[in-house]
Amino acid sequence: MAIKGQILLNSKTGDTYQFLETSYDSNGESVTMRMNVKSRGKQVPDHIHLLQEETFEVISGELTILYDNQERTLKPGEKITLPTGKPHNHFNKGNTPVVYVQTVTPALDFEFLVENLVGLSSDGKRPNGKSSLLQELVILRYIDSKTFLAGIPIFLQKVLMNILGPIGRAMGYRAIYRKYSGIEK
Numbered sequence: 001m002a003i004k005g006q007i008l009l010n011s012k013t014g015d016t017y018q019f020l021e022t023s024y025d026s027n028g029e030s031v032t033m034r035m036n037v038k039s040r041g042k043q044v045p046d047h048i049h050l051l052q053e054e055t056f057e058v059i060s061g062e063l064t065i066l067y068d069n070q071e072r073t074l075k076p077g078e079k080i081t082l083p084t085g086k087p088h089n090h091f092n093k094g095n096t097p098v099v100y101v102q103t104v105t106p107a108l109d110f111e112f113l114v115e116n117l118v119g120l121s122s123d124g125k126r127p128n129g130k131s132s133l134l135q136e137l138v139i140l141r142y143i144d145s146k147t148f149l150a151g152i153p154i155f156l157q158k159v160l161m162n163i164l165g166p167i168g169r170a171m172g173y174r175a176i177y178r179k180y181s182g183i184e185k
Contacts (some may be wrong), residue, residue, distance in 0.1 A: 001183065002022045002023075002114075007019075007029070009118075009122070010039075010118050010121050011125075013121070014040055016035070017033055017036075018033060018034040019033055019095050020033060020124070028107050030107055031104045031114075032101060032104075032105045034100075035102055040092050040094070041092070041128075041129070044104065044129055046088065047149055048148045048150055049088065049145070050154075051106070051108060052105060054088075055079065056090060056100050056101070057078070057100060057101045058078050058098065059100055060076055062098055063100060064092070065080055066088055066091075067088045089104075104145075108144045112143070112175075116175070116181060119179060120177075134164060134167075137165045138169055139175045140157060141161040144173075
């Protein structure tokens with residue numbers, strides 16, 4: 001479970017993620033994190049949040065936002081809010097680290113998702129920012145922060161997550177691992 005001030009380190013990339021405000025601090029309204037991303041390129045696949053919006057504010061460096069099939073580069077002091085239901089991504093495309101503040105509203109279990117994505121990456125289970133399809137389907141099936149992969153029809157992902165998600169869990173995959181978050185789901 002994330003706590004205010006906690007810093008997650010991706011040991012493979014050197015990226016850090018600091019919780020500035022957790023769902024506990026905001027009574028579930030939001031999660032706010034300060035990201036220091038050294039790695040280049042996408043760390044997660046293009047995705048769609050059905051229930052949450054994301055706000056990004058750049059502190060230093062440049063943050064690339066992919067939204068509405070267009071790339072936009074945010075510079076220090078610039079801010080953008082991405083609404084629910086739209087495919088997007090965000091990443092460091094430059095040669096220098098980018099530091100930004102990300103707020104996700106409402107919080108739901110987003111902080112658990114981040115803890116687990118960083119943990120899986122550090123353990124080498126998310127090469128190039130991608131989990132196995134079975135791991136993705138278990139996450140989709142069992143996490144409250146409904147995030148779907150862009151480019152694959154959501155109805156198909158729902159069918160697959162409901163069929164293959166329980167199989168993945170039986171094989172040991174989890175949406176939330178005790179090792180990374182202190183709870184298992």
